[in-house]
Structures are given as structure tokens and as C-alpha cells.
Amino acid sequence: MSATELDTILGTRWRRPRLIRHPGLRWFLTVGFVVYLVAAFMTIEVNWARVYEGLDRGAKFVLAFATPDFTSRATDIWEGMIESIIMTVAASVIGISISIPIGLGAARNIAPLPVYLVCRGIVAISRALQEIIVAILLVAIFGFGPLAGFLTLSFATIGFLSKLLAEEIESMDPTPAEAIKASGASWTQWINFGVQPQVIPRLIGLSMYRIDINFRESAILGLVGAGGIGATLNTAFDRYEYDTAAAILIIIIVIVMALEYISGIVRARVQ
């Protein structure tokens, strides 16, 4: 830069270049956003009289947490809980074992294109269908009960875990894998030595997280008849037994927190 050019710049203010250069467009977008926000708020209809009535019921529900009733429906809660845990464990084991090969196939850097497309297709289908919808369909096919819940959770696990595993594999460091390949390793040896050590901590972390999600989902799936603690919870709500419902929710919260704690320890250990 010549001295004269520099001289003209010295002393002028410096500001970060704007994200949107054109001032007209910038103002249009800002004003448009505010107008939309105001308009959107005005379309919300609140029946304040209904809210006033409902507050009473809401308060009862919240107060029930102060007096949770674990005893009067103890057997129902126990059975529902066991069913949920069995559903969670079985669905996680099956789902994770199916996810691993699909995850390998869905990673573009290690799978040939046809395999990649098929595996990505499976992932896309599994992710596109919401759990509740799958559960309703499977309840229609297999009838009420935990089998439908188990299948739903396995199916959802595949979409979740395969996708994230594939993304982890795609973002791994390619040079160690290249070095393993250069030694004359076969494909399976290459995966075992070059890829697996790089992704295993993340796979374990994700699996723990998925077990956690599966347990929480198993409480929801009961609402559509797919078994588990959710069925017991639904019955409690239907009978306005808020204290029993509170007891169930407290148990769910405690188990989820325990899982979170355990997964924290496991993840720290496998690093």
C-alpha cells in the first residue's frame, strides 16, 4: 500500500463489514421482522376466563408433587416400571447393534456410493417418522402392549444413532486410517484399527444418551397404548389421581438423573 493511500485511511473509523451490505434491504428485513412479530402476537387467542379456571387444576397438579402417592397403586407402578425398563434395554441393545453397521454404511468416506445411499435412505426414513406415529402404526399391527413400544424405540434408535455415528466417522482424522490402509490391512482390519479407536468414545456417549432418551420415550409411548410406565401414567391422569401421577413422574425423573450421572462417569472413563 502506498504512503498516500495509507494517509487517507489513517484516522478514519473502522467498523466490521455488515452482514447485509445494502442498507435498504437491511432496514426492510428489520422492520419486516418486527411487523411479523407484532402480527403473530395479535393472532394468539387466550380465553382468560378459561385460564382462570384452569389455574386451579394446575395448582392441584403441582401441589400433588408435595404429596406423591407411591403406595396405593404400587403394583401398577412397579409393573409399568419393569415393563418400561425391559423395553428400554431391549430396544437399546437391538437398536444400537443394528445402528453400527448402518452407521458405517452411511459414512461417505468409508462406504461405496450404493451402500451409502441405501444406508442414508434407512436413516432418513427412520428420522422422518415421528416416534408417536410409528407407535400408533405398530400398535395397530401388533396390538396393545410393550412389543409395539419395543419395536418403535428400536426403529427410532437406528435413525438417531446411525446418523450421528456416520457423521462422527466422516469427521474423523483421515491420516491414521490412511496409515493403517498403507500397511496392507483388509477392510475389516482397517475399520478395527483405523476407524473404531477414533469413534468409540463418541459411540459410547451417544449410546448412553440414547438409552436415556429411550427410557423417557417409553413413558410417552404408553399414552398411545404401546405399554410401559406411560400406560400407568395415562390411567392415573384419566382418574384424576394426580398424586399417583406425581409419584410416577418423580420416579422417571430420578431414573433419568441417575442415567445422566452414570453416563457422565462412563464418558469420562472412555476418553
Add this chain to the structure above:
Amino acid sequence: MLTLKKLVKTYRTGDQALKAVDLDVPEGQVLALIGPSGAGKSTLIRCINRLVEPTSGEVWLSGTELTGIGSGALRRTRREMGMIFQEYALVERLTVMENVLSGRLGYVGFWRSFTRRFPQSDVDEAFRLLDRVGLLAMADKRADELSGGQRQRVGICRALIQNPKLLLVDEPTASLDPKTSRQIMRLICELCSERGLAAIINIHDVALAQMFVQRVVGLRHGAIEFDGPPDALTPDVLTAIYGEEDWEATIEKVEDPEEAIEAVG
């Protein structure tokens, strides 16, 4: 022993990384490949073991043509070519021993490697190599616990346990400090002469290359610009390879008596 005939690599982006390279490396010769970044040095050595597929041309390794062979034959040929990498390319979460033994993967079956039950002769050889590079005590450490120089030594062991005929060495010292760089270069060259290995060493540091090798090949824009002994590298030659710059200081380094002694020792 290794012969490249009219080797061409054109990347899908249209960049021509190698333009009809002809090169002949006799048995036991250590060759330094120099040239500016992007000259095609890495591509050249990766085309030899087909980590990069050459576009056309031939690669002959002791009587076998490599560009046309199938995946099984390619794996068997890769066993004969050990590779050493710039950023060491160790699998960080595996132990030093596992990293060294991974050099035997081309020789053992999947279950043996999966259960880490390598043949005793391989294990013994791994210990011998680790002892040779002074890392015997580190065998059960995880690779990410080692320093840069130590990691590169493990990388050297991994390449040598393959029992190769040829070493492909990609910028072995680029991530190391000057002293460690010399130690690593000396180690590679010593091991090559001990075992009668040929080697192609990609290297940025011209002075370092001159210190240790018998032959220097200069690459520019994917074509060989210079091929000769290290002392034939004059400022004119370096200008031809790298472009205009004052080269006197680079070359003088070698003539420094103290360093010349170190190079011999």
C-alpha cells in the same frame, strides 16, 4: 527396483499434480524428493502405494506392475512398502505396541488382529524395533502420551515391522524441532542402510536433505526439474525448483564443518 513410467495424476478439479514423471530407484538407495508446496511430492509417493490412484502411467516394484492389480494383490504389495507420515498418523487411542503391530495387519488374519493375538515372532520383532529406537519402556503407553519425536519413532517402527523393501516417507520432520528433525532423519537413514532399504523421502528442508541422502530429486509443478547428487544443488538449481530467492545461506549450512561432522556421525 522401483520404476515409475510416465506417471500422471490429474485430480477431479482438473489440477495436474504429476505430469508424466519417470523415476528409477535402485535397491538400497535413499532419495530425497524436494520441491515447493503443491509440487506433487505427496501425490507422487501416494501414487506408488495407490493411496491416491494414478490417472495413467506405470509403477513397477521388483517386477510387478502396480496400477492394474486387484485389491488382494494390492494389499500384498502394500506390505512391501512401509510408509512414514508427516503428522505421524498414529492411532492415538491405541497403545504404542498396537500401533507398531498394526504394521503386520497385511500378514495376519482378521480374528488374530481383532483379538490382538499377533504371532510371537511379530511381537518379538515389535519389541526389538522399539528397543532399537529407544522406546521399549513406552510399549504399553497410549500413543497420545508421547512427544512428537517419540511418535515419529513409533511411526518408523510401524513401517519397518512390515519388513518392507521400500520406505515411502512423507515430510517426516515437518512437525519437529530442528534437533529432533536431524535425529529422525539420521535414524531413518541408518535403518535404511542397516536393512538395505530403498527410500523416497519428501522433505521441505533442503539443507537437511543434503546432509543425509545420496540423491536428490527436485519436483516443480508435477515435473522433475533436477535429479542428481546433493552437492550439485547450486543456487541456480534451487531457483529452477523453487523460484527466485537468495539461496547462498541455505547451501552454506552444509559446508559448515561442525554440521558436516554431525552428518557423518
